[in-house]
Amino acid sequence: MSEGSWREVFGHAEPYADQVDGIETALETAREGGFTVVEGACGTGKTMLALSAGIDLVRDPDSDYERVVVLTSVKQQLRQFEEDLETINANLPGEWDPVSGLTLVGKADVCPYNREGVAEFDDGVVYDRCENLRERTRDLTGEGGATTAGSLAADARSQQTGLADSGRSDGGIRLLESAGETASYPPEIPTYDDGGPAGGVEYCPFYAQYLEDLPDEGDEGGSRAEAVPFDLTDVGLVTPEELVSLGMRHGSCPHSIMGAALPEVEVVIGNYYHAFDPTTTGAFTGELLNEETFVVCDEAHMLEPRVRDLVSEGIADTSLRDAVTECSRVLQPLEFDREGRSTESGSKTADADLVRAELNDSDVSADEIEAVRDFLEALREELDRRVRAHLDGEHRGWKSDLMELEDAEIPLRDPQVPAEDEISAWAREAGYGEKLWVRTESVGAVVARIINEAEGEEKSRAAPAVGRVVGEWYRRDHTEYFREVELERTWNEEEPADSWRRAYNGRLALHNCVPSDAIGSRLASFGGGILMSATLEPMDVFTEVTGLDYLEGEDRPVATRRYGLHFPEENRESFAVAAPKFTYENRGAPGEETPTRRQYADAIGQVASVPGNVLVGMPSYAEAEWAAGVLEARVEKPVLLDAASGDDATETLKDEFFAGEGKVLVTSLRGTLTEGVDYGGDRLAAAAVCGVPIVNTSSPRTKAVRRAYDDAFGDGFTYALTVPAVRKARQAIGRVIRGPEEVGIRVLVDERYAREEWDSVRKFLPEDEREEFQPVSPDMLGLGLDRFRDRL
Incomplete structure (x- = not known):
């Protein structure tokens, strides 16, 4: 060009x-x-x-x-x-x-069976069920297989079920529908009669058709793109819905088509995890991560925290339990064989001969599997001991009132002093050495392979994932990485009434503090x-x-x-209100009546009274609840409170806010409604941000991140806490003016935005924003708002 x-x-x-x-x-x-x-x-x-x-x-x-x-x-x-x-x-x-x-998108979004909730599919099982069906389809059609992929797809078309009174009915034939299209397959998973006692082998007809469309391995110049049932040079953008529709029409697997088309299309649109999550990049998008790719990182202010989460690791207590069980299932046939006992009632894993054959083909021995099992079992016992000790120290009598427990972190070292973590020290003192740590991943992979071979299905197993994290735990340093036990509230009636496992999901967490x-x-x-x-x-x-x-x-x-903004300046007014710092020391708890809280109540009350929709952003959901209560008594318009909830509830709240006459929406600045949401047109007349939304600095993980940033960049508080907080505030304020005709008011309430002092954040605003956000005293905010309205 x-x-x-x-x-x-x-x-x-x-x-x-x-x-x-x-x-x-x-x-x-x-x-x-x-x-x-x-x-x-x-x-x-x-x-x-x-x-x-x-x-x-x-x-x-x-x-x-x-x-x-x-x-x-x-x-x-x-x-x-x-x-x-x-x-x-x-x-x-x-x-x-x-x-x-x-x-x-993921399999859950494009699998026709999962989208329609048929054939025992749902979001919880779609990945394992899909891989199992794919594996069986490959076994049936691979080298030495019982049939061909084309025959399987054709057989599925012939297995259509006559149910005239349900679903789509064409002469009594029920067909699977999704994305506005009808496949030529039934809603049930078809089976291939292999003559075995089970009465047939389930397979995926969509995947069979995809395999049929793939070029033969011997075809010179053949590529996976030949299995894409549309012309990539003519189709333009294919959205997920269109992908499913095209797959349904052709009877081919939409997810597999997506993978085949990826290297050939000119623009691929995805999420950060498609490039930064080790599991996703290794399994799916790795071929896009090369020098032939021009990458666009949008919402790049979120790159650092999102990648930090993606490259951090963890081992759930339940995963440890499952990995121990999987190791035992492989060892049990060998133990029974030595004792001359049958394995039929003792283990679902196949006989000892299969286990020995698989071990002979690997570099893993039965003794190693036993050592890893004992290590993981001891690790789980140590986790249990530490959780009980923590609860005994922090929540006396916790066994009698599990419902009162909250999420918790148990640091395994002083977060502010890099040093060996307590789990590593325990293992060293107990005699669990380097070889055991680093070999656990290899052992786990062999254990999973043996079980999958024995059960005849390809499923995700706990042992390989646990082994990988165990290896990382041993290899990673103690400055940039922080280890702790995380306790997440849950409720599991199957656990004993006095067990912490009834109230918590426990997890050994390995946090990457500095993802640069x-x-x-x-x-x-x-x-x-x-x-x-x-x-x-x-x-x-x-x-x-x-x-x-x-x-x-x-x-x-x-x-x-x-x-910067190039819309007319006369259409907006911006204030930095020099109210006392909105810190816990100044404001007190949400229920307290303090001078600082009164000033903030006055400020947000004045902004919320502006005609039209108003967004109020608070540093936390607890403070948002306080602000909503204040505003309900001060403004004559509906006040909506955003709580920490799921996507569906948030979408419903957003729709309610946009509908009808003006309202006030109060939310946390750490939530999803203050960035990435389109408030264009007349959807938002004003926004107020209260305080600098710095994350909880008492959290052990936050302390560790700050210390790691001190070592990496010299000023951990600024780099890890203050700058991200100011970006959060600017994101919320940026919701107001979205187009050249829009009119709005932007208010930052906290003296740290208004004054140049030792802890001021004003210097982190770009120069043009510092010029626009005029410092005003709390008692002058109302006058400034009135003057702006009078000028319009």
């Missing part, structure tokens, strides 16, 4: 000046193997900017880029990329092929890209904590750009 050819890809008539600068910077930087970091306020057109640059590189014959991979943590933004790609395709020059695109290496090394695997968000400042902090500094050290350029 020639200079400026990106304009032919650009989906609108004329780009903004900021888009021109951003696209051309991204192109220049990416051609040198580098990355562009863009902070762009709402209205910058970041999505179109990133897609235009990436697609131009992919379509350029002189470029090495073959695809664009978009990563975002917010569903709303995922849909925005889909919409902008469709806009690009709708406005391409007439002779151009449409840009092919695919949105990545994980982020930087993953970004380095791409050819180049864009990282973008509305809130990335301070840029130097962002580039450090995301490992981009490492790339610059490898002579890969990193360019930074910031584009």
Whole structure:
């Protein structure tokens, strides 16, 4: 493509000046193997900017880029990329092929059986049930198999069940429907009669058809893309719903089609875990993570915390239990055989001969399996001992009132002093040495293989996952990694009435405190890209904590750009209210009547009285509940309270907020309603943020992260706590003005936003925002609000 050819890809008539600068910077930087970091306020057109640059590189014959991979943590933004790609395709020059695109989702979203809740499928079992059916289908059709994939698919079509009074009925034949299409298969899982005592082997007809469409291994130049039942050069963007529809129409597995199409499409839209979660990248998207990919990291202010969670590890108490059981199931036939006893009633695992044969084909011995079993059993006993000791010390009488227990963390070392954790020290003193730690993963893999072979089904087993984390626990250092026991509230009636396991899910957690290496090394695997968000400042902090500094050290350029709001300034008013700091020391508990709370109640009451919808963001859900109670007594409009709840409840609350006359929505700044939600048009007239939403600094994990950041960057409080908190506040405030015609009020309430003092956060606001957010005293806020309304 020639200079400026990106304009032919650009989906609108004329780009903004900021888009021109951003696209051309991204192109220049990416051609040198580098990355562009863009902070762009709402209205910058970041999505179109990133897609235009990436697609131009992919379509350029002189470029090495073959695809664009978009990563975002917010569903709303995922849909925005889909919409902008469709806009690009709708406005391409007439002779151009449409840009092919695919949105990545999991099996639960695209499996027709799971979507319709038939054939014993549901979200809880879809992955294991799917893998089991695939394995059986491969066994039936592979080398030396009983039949062919084409025959299995044809047989499924012939097994349609005559049930005229339920489901779709064509002459009494019931067929599976999903995504507006009808497959030629019944809703029940078909079986192949292999002559065995079980009466037939279940298989997946969709997967059988996919296997039938794959080229033979001997076909020169054949690829998985040949199994995709649509023309990738002509189809444009394929959404998950369309993928299911196409798969249903062809009778082929939508998830397998998605995997086959991935390397061939020009734009792949997914989530952060598609690039940063070790399990997902190894099993599915690894082939996209190379120098031929231009990566777009959207909502990049969330990159650091999301990746920190993805690269942290854990071993659940129940997983330890299951891994011990799996090891015993493999050992039991050998023990019974030595004693001359039958294994039929003692174990579901096959006979001793199978176990010996599998062990002979591996580098694992029965003695090693026994040693690992004993180690994991002892580890679980140690976990149990520590949880009981913690509860005895912190909650005397806990056995008589399990319902009163709350989530808890039990640190395994002083979070502020890097040192060997107590579990590692216990193991060392008990004689569990290095070889046992590092061999547990290999042993677990062999145990799982033996059980799957014996049971004739491919299922996820606990032993390999437990073994992998055990190995990581031993190998990782004690400065950047923090180990603790996590207790998550649950309720399990099957556990004894006086057991903590009735009230808790217990977990040995291995936290990666500083994910910069994980982020930087993953970004380095791409050819180049864009990282973008509305809130990335301070840029130097962002580039450090995301490992981009490492790339610059490898002579890969990193360019930074910031584009502010370019909508009319007269349409907005912004205040930084110098109320006392909203800290626990100043405000007291939510039920207390303190001078600080009275000032905040007055401030949010005045903002909430603005006509139209008003968003109030508080540092926590407990403070949100307090604020909602205050506002119910002060404003003459409905007050909606967002609690820590599931996605469905949040969506319902959002819909209620948007419907009808003006309301007040009170939420936590650490929730999902203050970022990634579109409040465009007249959906939001004002927003107030109370306090600086720094996470709970008393948490052991938070203390460990802060200490690790002290060692890595010199100022853990600023890098790990303060800067992310200010970004949260800016995200909430940024919901107000979303377009050139919109009018709104933005209020930050806390003197740390208003004054330049030792603990001020004002310096972390970009310069133009510092100019716009006028410092005002609490008693002058009402006057400022009145003047703005009078001016309109």
